[in-house]
Amino acid sequence: MRIIYVDVDTLRADHTTPYGYHRPTTPNLQKLADKSVVFDRYYCSDSPCMPSRTALTSGQFGITNGVVGHFGPAAQFRLDAGHAPEPDRPLLGQWLGWGGHYTAAVSVFAERHRAYFFHGNFRESIRATARFGDEEAPDVNRAATDWLRRHADEENWYLHLTYWDPHTNYTQPAEWTERMAASGPVQAWPDEETIAAHAEIYGPRSALDLHYSLTGPGTSPVPHNMPDAIRGRADFEHLINGYDGAVAYWDHYLGQLMATLEELGIAQDTAVIVSADHGESFGEQGSYAEHGLANEPTHRLPLVFHWPGVTDTLSAEARRNDALLYNIDLAPTLCDLLGMDIPAGWQGRSFAAAVRGEQIESREYLVLGHGAHTYQRAVRTRDHLYIRTYHPGCFRAEWEQLFHVTEDPYLTRDLLDAEPELAARMRAHLAEWWNEYAGRPGCLPDPMQTTLQTGPTYYNDPVDYARHLRDTGRGHLADDLETRLAALNVPVSWHAPDRPRTAELLQRWTRLLQTRDQSPVAQPARATQPAAGPERATRSAQPEQATHAGPAHPTRNG
Numbered sequence: 001m002r003i004i005y006v007d008v009d010t011l012r013a014d015h016t017t018p019y020g021y022h023r024p025t026t027p028n029l030q031k032l033a034d035k036s037v038v039f040d041r042y043y044c045s046d047s048p049c050m051p052s053r054t055a056l057t058s059g060q061f062g063i064t065n066g067v068v069g070h071f072g073p074a075a076q077f078r079l080d081a082g083h084a085p086e087p088d089r090p091l092l093g094q095w096l097g098w099g100g101h102y103t104a105a106v107s108v109f110a111e112r113h114r115a116y117f118f119h120g121n122f123r124e125s126i127r128a129t130a131r132f133g134d135e136e137a138p139d140v141n142r143a144a145t146d147w148l149r150r151h152a153d154e155e156n157w158y159l160h161l162t163y164w165d166p167h168t169n170y171t172q173p174a175e176w177t178e179r180m181a182a183s184g185p186v187q188a189w190p191d192e193e194t195i196a197a198h199a200e201i202y203g204p205r206s207a208l209d210l211h212y213s214l215t216g217p218g219t220s221p222v223p224h225n226m227p228d229a230i231r232g233r234a235d236f237e238h239l240i241n242g243y244d245g246a247v248a249y250w251d252h253y254l255g256q257l258m259a260t261l262e263e264l265g266i267a268q269d270t271a272v273i274v275s276a277d278h279g280e281s282f283g284e285q286g287s288y289a290e291h292g293l294a295n296e297p298t299h300r301l302p303l304v305f306h307w308p309g310v311t312d313t314l315s316a317e318a319r320r321n322d323a324l325l326y327n328i329d330l331a332p333t334l335c336d337l338l339g340m341d342i343p344a345g346w347q348g349r350s351f352a353a354a355v356r357g358e359q360i361e362s363r364e365y366l367v368l369g370h371g372a373h374t375y376q377r378a379v380r381t382r383d384h385l386y387i388r389t390y391h392p393g394c395f396r397a398e399w400e401q402l403f404h405v406t407e408d409p410y411l412t413r414d415l416l417d418a419e420p421e422l423a424a425r426m427r428a429h430l431a432e433w434w435n436e437y438a439g440r441p442g443c444l445p446d447p448m449q450t451t452l453q454t455g456p457t458y459y460n461d462p463v464d465y466a467r468h469l470r471d472t473g474r475g476h477l478a479d480d481l482e483t484r485l486a487a488l489n490v491p492v493s494w495h496a497p498d499r500p501r502t503a504e505l506l507q508r509w510t511r512l513l514q515t516r517d518q519s520p521v522a523q524p525a526r527a528t529q530p531a532a533g534p535e536r537a538t539r540s541a542q543p544e545q546a547t548h549a550g551p552a553h554p555t556r557n558g
Contacts, residue, residue: 001338002270003158006257007107008250009049009134010167010291011276013042013302015247023184025247028255032272032304033319035312037355039303040322041362043380044278046369047298048291050075050113052277052327057092057121059331059346062369063437063446069371070113071458074451077117078444085120089345092331093121096158099340102151106143107162108135122160134164136171137253145260152264161257165250166280168289170225170242176252177225177245186237189410190283195232201286202469202477203395204373204460207231209468210239210288214459217468230288239289240282274304275327284411285397292373292395296385296405299368299378301327307337307355318357324366324382325351347437365426367433375448375456379429385411386426390448391455392484394465396477402426 013019016026018033019040044052046062054067054077062068066078080086085094093103104124110116111132119125128135128143144161151157165172190198198207207230211218220226225242227235254274261267281287281297291298303325305311311319328348335342336352354360368378375391383406389397402416402423416423438446462485469478 001101001156002266003101003334004257004270004272005158005160006254006272006274007053007160007162008166008274008276008302009162009164010278010280011247011250011302012166012243012279012282012297013276013300015244016302018304019302023180023244025180025244026251026254028251028258029274029302029304032254032258032274032306036272036304036306037311037314037319037321037357039305039325039351039354040320041382042275042301042303042325042327043299043366043368044276044301045326045328045367046371047278047294048370048372049109049277050115051369051371053109053118054115056277056327056330057118058089059092059328059343059348060089061328061347061367061437062371063434063448064347064444066444066447067115068369068447069375069451069456069458072451072454074371074447074456075113075115076447077115079117086345088343090343091117091121092334093158093160095331095335095340095343096338097123099335099338100156101338102154102157103160104147104151104157105160105162106140106147107160108132108164109162134167134171135162137163137165137250141253141256144257148260148264148266152266163250163253166243166246168226169220169222170246171222172225172246172249174224174245176249177241180244180248181237181241186240190236192233194283194412195230195236198230198283198286200477201396202465202474202481203287203292203393203397204465205288205290205292206286206395207288208472212460212465212468214461216464217472226289230283236283236288243280243282243289269308271308272306273330274302275330276301285401287395290373292370292393293397294368294370294374294376294378294387295411296380296403296409298370299380305355310356314357321351321354321360323351323354323360323362324380325363326366365429367430369448371448371456373456373459375452377430377448379426379433380405381426381429382406384422384426386423386430388427388430391452392481393456394460394462394481396480 015021017024017030018038046052046055046068050070051062051067054065055062058065066076068074097103103122105122106126106128108127108131110118126143128139140161140163195207201207204212210229211220219228225245227238230236230239261270278291279297279300280289280291281293284295284297285293287293326348329351332342332346332348332350333352336350337355351360366380368380370376374389374393374395374397376387376389379386383404385403385405387401389399400416401414402419403411404415437443462481466478466481
C-alpha cells in the first residue's frame with residue numbers, strides 16, 4: 001500500500017469545509033473527504049508542535065515519551081541506550097519500515113524544533129529549502145512531486161509531508177486573503193464587548209500583545225494578512241481573513257498534489273490521510289492566533305482518512321465518526337489496516353474498524369496536555385472540558401476551569417463553582433489517568449512535574465513580560481502575573497541550577513545578616529560572637545548555594 005500522510009501545521013478543523021465551515025476554504029480537502037471517513041472528535045494528546053508530532057510518531061503520551069514542551073528536559077525524547085531501537089516502542093516509521101514499507105518525509109520539522117529523533121522514522125528525509133523555519137506549500141509540493149515521480153512505480157511506501165501555511169505568520173499572497181474576505185462574513189463571536197474585555201487578558205498572542213515574542217513587543221510582519229493588535233471587530237476580521245487565506249492557499253496545493261497522483265496513475269491505490277499537529281485559538285480564553293493552552297481549539301484536529309477500496313465504498317453515514325480519539329491512535333490503526341502487529345509499548349488503540357465504516361466504542365474521556373506556553377492538562381468528555389493549570393507561563397491562565405463545550409463552544413462560561421460534582425468527577429478522571437501513566441511500577445517521572453520549577457519560559461520570560469506590561473500602562477496586570485507566580489518561589493531543587501547564583505545568594509545573605517545584626521533581638525548574642533563581615537557572609541551562603549536552585553524574583557521561573 002502507498003500511503004501519504006499530509007501534516008498541516010495549525011489547521012483548525014472548524015475552518016475547513018468537511019467540518020461545516022461557511023467559507024469555501026478547502027474545496028480540495030472536501031473532494032478527498034467525499035471518499036474518506038471524517039473523524040469529528042480527533043484530538044492531539046499533547047500540544048503544540050513538538051509534543052504532538054512526538055506523540056503521533058511514538059504512539060505514546062508525552063508523559064511517557066518525555067516530550068511535553070519545547071525546550072530543556074521537557075523536550076527530551078526518552079531514548080534507550082544500545083544498538084537498534086527498542087522493539088516494544090519503535091517509532092511509527094521504524095515499524096512500517098520493518099513491515100516492508102519505504103518511509104520518507106518532506107519536512108523541516110526536525111530542524112525547526114531540534115527534534116532530530118524524528119528522522120528515525122524515515123529512511124529518507126528531505127528539506128525542500130535551506131530554511132530552518134516554515135517551508136511554503138509550493139516548495140513542499142515541488143519536493144514531494146519530484147519524490148512521487150521517482151517512486152510512482154513502486155509499492156509499499158509511506159510519505160510524510162509537512163505543510164506550514166496556516167501557522168503564523170500568514171505569508172500567502174494578499175489575493176488569497178482578499179478572496180476569503182469576499183467569500184462570506186467572519187463569525188459573529190467575539191463581539192466588540194468581548195474584545196474590549198480581552199484587554200484584561202495578558203500574555204503573548206493576547207489581544208493587545210498579538211506580536212509579543214521572545215524578542216519583545218513587535219508589529220505585524222505581514223500587515224496585509226495580520227493586524228498589529230486586536231482592538232475591535234475590524235482587527236479580528238482582518239486576522240481571520242488572513243488565517244482563512246492561508247488555509248485556502250494550502251488547500252490549493254493539496255489539489256495540485258492530488259492531481260499529481262492522478263497524472264501518475266496511482267490515485268486509485270494510494271491512501272491519503274490529512275490531519276494537523278494542533279489547531280489555533282481565535283479569541284477563546286483571550287488567546288489569539290496561538291496554540292498555547294490545553295483547550296478545545298488547540299487540541300481538536302481534523303482527520304480526513306482515505307483508504308482506497310475501503311472508504312470510497314462506504315455510505316455517507318458510515319463516512320462520519322464521532323468517537324473520542326487521540327492522534328496516538330493513528331500508529332496502531334495503520335498497523336491494523338496493513339495487517340501488522342501492534343508494538344506492546346504503544347499507548348494508542350486502533351480505530352481501523354471505523355475506517356472500514358463500523359461503529360466503534362468511544363472513550364469516556366481524553367486527557368490533553370500542553371507544555372510550551374503554559375503547563376496545562378485538560379479532560380475532555382463528550383460535552384465538557386476541564387482545564388488544570390500547573391504553570392501559567394506569561395499568560396493569564398486560571399488554575400482550574402470547567403466548560404460545557406457543546407453549549408458554549410467559545411469557552412465563555414466557567415462552570416467550576418456552579419458544578420462542583422462535575423468538577424470533582426473531572427478531577428478524578430485526571431488523577432486516574434495520571435496514576436495509570438506515572439504512578440505505577442515501571443513508569444517514568446512526569447516531565448511536566450520534574451520541570452515545573454523552570455516551567456514553560458523558553459519563549460517568554462515572566463520578568464521581561466511583567467516589565468513590558470508596566471511599560472505599556474498595565475501595571476495591575478503585571479501585579480497579577482507576579483502574584484500568580486509568587487507561590488512558585490521555592491528555590492529548592494534536586495538538580496543543578498540552570499544559571500549561576502553565587503553573587504545573588506551572597507548579596508541576599510549579606511542583607512539577611514545585616515538585618516539580623518541590627519535587630520534588638522540579636523543584640524545579646526553579638527557580645528559573644530564576632531561581627532558578620534563579608535568573609536563570614538560568604539561562608540554562610542555556601543550551604544544554600546549548594547542545595548538551592550531557582551528564582552529569587554517571584555516571577556523569574558527559568
